[in-house]
Amino acid sequence: MKDVNLEEAIGLLKTEGYKQTGKRKMMLELFDRHDRYMTAKEVLEEMSREFKGLSFDTIYRNLSTFVSLNILEETELSGEKHFRFVCDSGHHHHHFICLDCGKTRQIHTCPMSALNENLSGYDISGHKFEIYGTCPACQ
Template sequence: MNVSDALDVLKKEGYKYTGKREMMIQLFADEDRYISAKEVLEHMQKDYPGLSFDTIYRNLSLFQELTILEETELEGEKRYRITCQTHSHHHHLICLTCGRTEHFHTCPVSEEAIAKQFPAFQVEGHKFEVYGTCESCSLQKEAGT
């Protein structure tokens, strides 16, 4: 999803366009990683010094509800990223050091196997994340930086 698409979703769903919302969405569009509410607040306080965590959390919750953002939990903290632009079925590799994500299109979950073992269970979807260290962070660790 890009900024324009996200703002269109807000408008279509009857939510007010604000500079703060656009700035938040732009931040996520510029990052290829999951980021925390604290990082969002720190980034936005340069332009909006009185901004509160409540405002950040309300908008993060709204953006997730409208599928503008995806959520995961890393180290006990919720983190967010802009919804992937690819509509093909995929999962994520997530770097625990920098939070960057990569898509992988091999799916380890067989919905047919689930249906065979649990025939009454109706699968609505699934999410699979693999956590580790990306190449860049591994190289930095090896170099001792």
């Protein structure tokens, strides 16, 4: 199940004309394996074990590439960008995010569908609904 996503993601690189490098594959494996929000620094630290002398730039550039390819999703927690493998549930949803471990739990209630305000005249480009706290495992 998850491996399908991983393979799909790696395949997407070729499809879109990006090179399949060992670093990119390891980054994607990392996100697939952890299945939680991670910072660029965390990714760098884990990758550095295998790839010594890894550059900041590589991490940030690839994270940005993956987000634009819709392989990763991004959110900002306490001033730091966090990334996770995009959920494959196939429908729009939101997240409870554990502030300790970064793991998430899907929330299927979307406030936009239940919105009873009149926002005509407003051009809406996006919305964010996140619930923060501590997951059962971290308590």
